[in-house]
Amino acid sequence: MYQIRTYNSIAIEGLEQFSRDKYEVASELPQPDGILVRSANLLDLVFPQQLTAVARAGAGVNNVPVERCTQQGIVVFNTPGANANAVKELVMAGLLLASRGIYTGLQFTAGLTEIDPKSLSTVLEREKKNFKGQELMGKTLGVVGLGAIGSNVANMALNMGMKVIGFDPALSVEAAWRLPSQVQKAENLQQLLGRSDYITLHVPAIPATKNLVNQDTLASFKTGARLLNFSREAIVNTDDVLTALDQGKLTSYVTDFPAPSLMGRQDVIAMPHLGASTREAESNCAIMAAQQLVDFIEHGNIRNSVNFPACELERTTGYRICFANQNVPKVLSHVLNLLADQNINVVEMLNKSKDDIAYNILDVESAPSPVLLDAIAHTEHVFHMRSL
Numbered sequence: 001m002y003q004i005r006t007y008n009s010i011a012i013e014g015l016e017q018f019s020r021d022k023y024e025v026a027s028e029l030p031q032p033d034g035i036l037v038r039s040a041n042l043l044d045l046v047f048p049q050q051l052t053a054v055a056r057a058g059a060g061v062n063n064v065p066v067e068r069c070t071q072q073g074i075v076v077f078n079t080p081g082a083n084a085n086a087v088k089e090l091v092m093a094g095l096l097l098a099s100r101g102i103y104t105g106l107q108f109t110a111g112l113t114e115i116d117p118k119s120l121s122t123v124l125e126r127e128k129k130n131f132k133g134q135e136l137m138g139k140t141l142g143v144v145g146l147g148a149i150g151s152n153v154a155n156m157a158l159n160m161g162m163k164v165i166g167f168d169p170a171l172s173v174e175a176a177w178r179l180p181s182q183v184q185k186a187e188n189l190q191q192l193l194g195r196s197d198y199i200t201l202h203v204p205a206i207p208a209t210k211n212l213v214n215q216d217t218l219a220s221f222k223t224g225a226r227l228l229n230f231s232r233e234a235i236v237n238t239d240d241v242l243t244a245l246d247q248g249k250l251t252s253y254v255t256d257f258p259a260p261s262l263m264g265r266q267d268v269i270a271m272p273h274l275g276a277s278t279r280e281a282e283s284n285c286a287i288m289a290a291q292q293l294v295d296f297i298e299h300g301n302i303r304n305s306v307n308f309p310a311c312e313l314e315r316t317t318g319y320r321i322c323f324a325n326q327n328v329p330k331v332l333s334h335v336l337n338l339l340a341d342q343n344i345n346v347v348e349m350l351n352k353s354k355d356d357i358a359y360n361i362l363d364v365e366s367a368p369s370p371v372l373l374d375a376i377a378h379t380e381h382v383f384h385m386r387s388l
């Protein structure tokens with residue numbers, strides 16, 4: 001039996017991907033083969049010896065110690081795009097909340113519990129001027145990061161009659177194809193910030209994006225701009241945003257990652273990390289993460305890993321050897337020689353690399369002996385080996 005340890009509650013549709021005759025899935029397993037996680041913080045977790053994979057049912061992997069996983073031969077997966085529509089829809093709500101007096105207006109009407117019903121309409125009509133807003137149509141939205149979520153948001157904004165300008169220095173070819181031609185491409189962040197009435201952030205939390213919005217970049221914003229952060233807390237310097245709000249540089253800040261100092265302000269709309277919290281997104285992410293985990297655990301296939309190369313091979317024989325090694329010459333040829341020395345024929349094989357890591361799948365004609373497998377596992381530069 002394989003063991004899968006869950007952190008966070010994972011949608012049932014995902015858990016159903018693990019057949020009961022092969023898998024034990026629970027939140028309290030001491031020696032898991034795989035981990036399934038959402039936002040739980042694994043940064044300080046000591047990983048058990050036989051752990052082979054961590055699957056993040058979602059996009060951001062800043063709660064997973066990816067570098068340490070790589071060093072320990074643990075493959076980290078995420079689920080690109082599986083919750084993008086959910087985030088896009090909440091960004092749409094965020095744009096409206098930042099534009100109209102919805103939030104303050106609701107607070108006002110909620111406080112009218114004691115009012116005389118006969119005067120209600122008079123009071124509402126008298127006070128509504130306090131909650132006047134502006135329309136999105138014709139305004140410019142700056143989208144920072146044009147990946148799965150950013151490109152969806154750009155499309156949505158165009159459909160709402162907004163102009164859209166985008167910035168993404170590392171746009172993938174796939175993402176570029178998804179992007180509507182009406183999206184203007186900013187040459188740099190500063191240009192985007194200076195042209196946008198609304199700015200929405202859709203970048204990963206990585207060292208390069210830490211404090212991306214800070215005192216200096218805020219200086220490039222149009223006065224009165226509105227900022228939306230559905231990415232991560234670390235991408236925005238909260239103190240600098242508070243100063244910008246106080247000085248009127250920013251009109252409002254909508255965030256899915258509220259810091260304590262942001263609470264209780266009328267110009268901050270703070271949500272409790274709700275971006276991916278829809279039935280559909282939770283299910284999509286859980287199914288995708290679980291299927292990737294099963295395919296890796298049972299067949300060694302790698303799809304949507306953030307630290308290992310993509311490597312998928314249809315099974316051609318009953319004997320499969322998978323191994324990972326430092327991406328240096330002669331490792332694969334050494335392993336092939338070990339197999340040849342034992343008269344073991346390779347029927348199909350795939351070798352892929354990503355940065356410093358190479359990963360190999362070898363389908364062989366006959367059963368490799370424990371001694372041969374041991375020799376492969378101990379080949380110089382090999383740091384992970386499984387016979388499946």
Ligand SMILES: NC(=O)c1ccc[n+]([C@@H]2O[C@H](COP(=O)([O-])OP(=O)(O)OC[C@H]3O[C@@H](n4cnc5c(N)ncnc54)[C@H](O)[C@@H]3O)[C@@H](O)[C@H]2O)c1
Binds near residue numbers: 084149209232276
């Ligand atoms: N609020 C939520 O619940 C929620 C849900 C999903 C994702 N997220 C966050 O949103 C992030 C983006 O998700 P995604 O699915 O669109 O990921 P993605 O990988 O598809 O897109 C991220 C894009 O950001 C770009 N990028 C990286 N550094 C950049 C920089 N310095 N400037 C501009 N662009 C840069 C990348 O090239 C990529 O195109 C995630 O990493 C996660 O932190 C939040």
Ligand SMILES: O=C(O)[C@H](O)COP(=O)(O)O
Binds near residue numbers: 038039059060275
């Ligand atoms: O990166 C993500 O996918 C989101 O932040 C969603 O996180 P969650 O799965 O904890 O809702």
